[in-house]
Ligand SMILES: O=C(O)CCC(=O)C(=O)O
């Protein structure tokens with residue numbers, strides 16, 4: 001037994017050293033330990049207030065053990081009258097300690113300068129019994145609070161509010177006693193430490209209060225300061241002492257004890273104590289009067305605090321109710337498309353937004369339906385008309401495209417359609433699946449419903465410009481002609497009024513020409529599968545000098561018409577890139593008519609003028625109808641330099657076969673008029689007679705009509721698609737020539753080397769069959785100045801040459 005250890009000062013010093021706490025805090029803890037009923041209670045204090053420190057626990061145990069032994073020794077030395085305590089030798093040390101303490105305090109007369117625990121006990125002993133002393137133990141405060149009904153009031157919200165005076169009062173009475181015992185020393189002590197040191201009972205009471213409050217960690221709702229009441233410190237004690245007044249901002253931090261709100265304690269209690277002390281009031285009186293004073297002041301403070309709380313509550317509620325009106329939330333992150341799930345939208349806003357989105361979707365759908373493509377035929381571009389105003393702009397774009405296509409077709413009937421088809425075809429190849437159909441109302445049926453898209457392969461950015469001299473040449477000649485009567489723009493040319501993209505202009509650079517030609521030829525290298533029909537080719541356009549014409553508009557004579565591509569070539573193609581003549585090489589030898597090879601006969605002027613006129617008129621009419629004249633193209637896209645049409649069957653330059661329907665546009669093929677067939681038969685008969693050698697029999701079922709403009713020609717070739725039997729049998733070809741004269745070149749090989757030629761004149765009939773059936777032949781030159789004036793005058797035949805060749809096609813399976 002070590003009396004030093006049994007002394008509270010020893011434990012206080014050890015714990016202070018161990019825990020590093022303020023001494024007054026340690027004193028409070030010691031007071032609680034001293035008041036604990038059992039060792040378990042003491043252990044709990046260690047657990048709760050000393051972080052369950054084993055070192056602290058062992059110190060406490062050591063202290064209690066020694067204390068018990070000291071008390072026991074004192075008891076035994078005092079006599080057996082305390083057998084009651086002995087009888088409960090196993091009773092808690094506290095009881096032992098408590099009992100002994102009281103006696104010790106009273107009897108042993110330990111100095112006031114002992115531990116605060118002892119001091120407290122001794123102080124309390126003056127007016128309190130042992131049981132009272134025990135009543136101050138843990139959890140006794142609540143009981144006191146409940147029993148003290150006079151200090152329980154109803155808060156505005158209905159909650160019970162227990163004025164701090166209840167527990168402050170009891171502590172005040174204790175403190176008052178303590179202070180009374182101490183005289184006025186408390187008030188004289190300088191600094192809080194001294195004050196606390198002399199106020200150990202108060203600390204103990206705070207500790208018990210801490211134990212009783214429900215939320216051990218509280219925070220100030222105004223400034224956020226946190227009060228961790230699990231760890232005792234001077235600040236916490238002060239906080240608890242004040243009943244939850246925030247030491248930082250003065251706000252009330254709500255503390256609840258046993259379900260009841262602890263109201264703040266003002267300094268009033270202590271002040272009163274101090275006041276009473278200073279007046280020399282006895283401890284008991286001071287306690288009573290203190291209690292009463294505290295009670296009345298606290299109630300009034302409670303009312304004041306309650307009304308402040310209610311006011312604050314009302315303000316909060318009001319704010320909550322009206323927050324939406326006074327607050328605008330701009331949520332940039334919120335996707336306004338999220339209409340349905342957007343929590344920031346009111347019902348009305350949601351409805352409005354939904355309607356707006358629906359409207360926009362409708363417009364977008366309508367815009368997609370109305371996309372139009374503008375076809376720049378010469379520029380070979382297909383442009384998407386993106387419209388912002390769907391209906392109106394789409395309509396405008398559509399009309400512009402239609403007018404462009406129509407005007408181009410009508411103004412350049414020899415080639416515009418083909419170029420359009422080629423452009424469309426090219427565009428269609430480059431197009432996407434989603435492109436809509438091209439609307440070309442008023443144009444040829446084959447142009448309608450073609451699907452086209454933008455052509456990324458066409459780099460030419462600017463419209464193609466034609467030089468003015470070309471415009472003058474074409475436009476002037478075309479002016480007043482049938483093209484004008486179709487409503488095309490006076491002055492000729494290819495200007496498209498609405499788009500303005502095709503223009504005449506003197507201003508063009510060489511590189512532009514070459515670029516254009518390059519593009520043109522690039523495109524020609526591609527295979528146009530579908531060739532749009534050309535505008536009707538008028539073999540005999542009306543002319544002013546035609547005597548037979550009625551007295552109507554007498555337009556200037558029509559120009560020999562060229563296809564657009566021919567025009568482009570002649571105007572724009574650098575000489576180096578122009579077609580090399582298929583007749584380059586040694587000039588052919590003119591063959592006298594009596595020296596023609598076997599199987600060839602030339603019946604000069606066999607067709608009289610009337611028959612020629614009849615033939616021209618016939619082909620004038622047929623040429624403008626279904627299956628009429630068109631410009632044949634090779635598979636690669638290059639054009640023949642003649643206009644062609646077929647009777648009986650269609651012969652296709654691209655695949656070189658005969659068919660019943662024109663493959664390029666599905667046209668039906670006009671039949672050979674019987675009078676013409678008879679004419680052919682008669683001619684053949686005459687040819688046999690002339691040669692004194694019968695040509696193989698030939699019943700024509702195919703006729704090919706070619707119109708050569710003044711610059712037209714036809715390369716060396718064989719007529720060999722009429723079937724093996726027809727060709728092998730030497731079934732002859734009968735040819736009629738009308739209009740301008742031309743050089744007919746022929747050879748046994750496809751070369752100008754050793755070639756011969758004869759001049760075919762208007763009205764001539766040429767027959768080649770038998771051994772000459774497979775000669776290579778062609779037309780190298782046309783002589784527009786050498787023509788049959790009468791035929792021209794009577795028919796209005798264009799300057800050029802009309803040639804008809806009659807053959808008999810015998811399919812191989814019939815052979
Ligand atoms: O125009 C000519 O005289 C010849 C025509 C020709 O050879 C043909 O059409 O195959």
Ligand SMILES: [Fe+2]
Pocket residue numbers: 717718719777805
């Ligand atoms: Fe031929």
